[in-house]
Amino acid sequence: MDTMRDRFAPVISRLLDEDPRVAVVLAEIGVDGFAAARSRHPDRVINVGIREQLLIGTGAGLALTGLRPVVHTFASFLVERPFEQVKLDLGHQGVGAVLVSAAASFDWPAGGYTHMAPGDVALLDTVDGWTVHVPGHPDEAETLLRHAVAADDDKVYVRLSVQSNAHGLPVDGARLRTVREGRAGVVLAVGPTLDAVLDATEGIDVTVLYATTVRPLDTAALRRATESAGTDVVLVEPYLAGTSTATVNDALSDVPHRVLGLGVGRRELRRYGTVEEHVAAHGLDARSLRERIAGFMAGAR
Structure with missing residues (x-):
């Protein structure tokens, strides 16, 4: 199976052909995929070289001219390193x-x-006003x-992410999907965590919701699920633990x-290892999730 990133350049290249407003800004990473x-x-x-602050600033400048910039590199260099530019060049300038x-x-x-x-x-x-999509499969990414x-x-x-569920689901960029219904709690799986969550909750009487858009979060669907399944909620996110806890609260x-x-x-974690070893070390594999979810749900009784 191809990866989400394998879909990125072909999809955006087609959009470049279809929409004269679309522009792409790169910082060396991914340049080969846009050669044609x-x-x-x-x-x-546009390739700005290994200059991540300039990457965001250039995207903002293009947006000020009326273009729709698509800006790409590794997450650590796209959000963390140039965060001041994300906050000011995009957010402050509106x-x-x-x-x-x-x-x-x-x-x-x-x-x-x-x-x-x-x-x-x-x-x-x-910062205010960001929509955040976290696809769990290449089809969803597209x-x-x-x-x-x-x-x-x-x-x-x-x-x-290179991490992926085995199968993609229809997504609309807004709503949560109900994947399994139960009456003893709600488990909200984000993006590529869904398969592990489904394996972990097999035989446990919980509702499983699936999110590929986490900001804004479809809280109306979450509330509806808790009306029948109860208000014990487990969030399983492929990034920092607790990121969406305040939103659910x-x-x-x-x-x-x-x-x-x-x-x-x-x-x-100061060892390289594999992606799978990092998943397990953070307790996001199916066996670890089952222990933590079952233990949490049991604490309600």
Whole structure:
């Protein structure tokens, strides 16, 4: 199966052909995938070199001229390193762009901690107005990339990963999907965590919701699920644990509830290992999730 990032350049290249407002800004990463598109649209495919602050600033400048910039590099270099530019050049100036990341939380362990960004979504939560898509399959990534570019002048972050569920689901860039129904609690799986969550909750009487758009979160669907399944909620996110806990707490602020936020831990893992070993070390494999979810739900009784 191809990866989410394998879909990125072909999808955006087609959009460059279809929409004269679309522009692409790169910082060396991913340049080869846009070679053909650059030959057709040399004024709208720009490589700024390894200059991540300039990457965001250039995207903002293009947006000020009326273009729809798609800006791409690894998550740590797209959100964390140039965050001042994200905050000021885009947010403060009131212009939008589509930031498309690669490498997710730890997709390239051999790259070390400089290439890991489990705090990216939490960092974007400190500024206003961002839509955040976290696809769990290449088909979903393709759909959400198109949604992001079509979102007028909004600020949109699309978080791509080599981690993937076995099958894609229909997504619309807004709503949660109910994948399994139960009556003893709600488990909200984000993006590529869904397959592990379904394996972990097999035989446990819980409702499983699936999110590929986490900002804004479809809190109306979450509330509807808790009306029949109860207000014990487990969040399973492929980035920093607890990132969406406050959002869920706010959605259920008028009813007694409990929330358990599972995700990537704050402790730095100082061994390269594999992606699968990092998943297990952070307790996001199916066996670990089952123990933590079952233990949490049992505590309500």
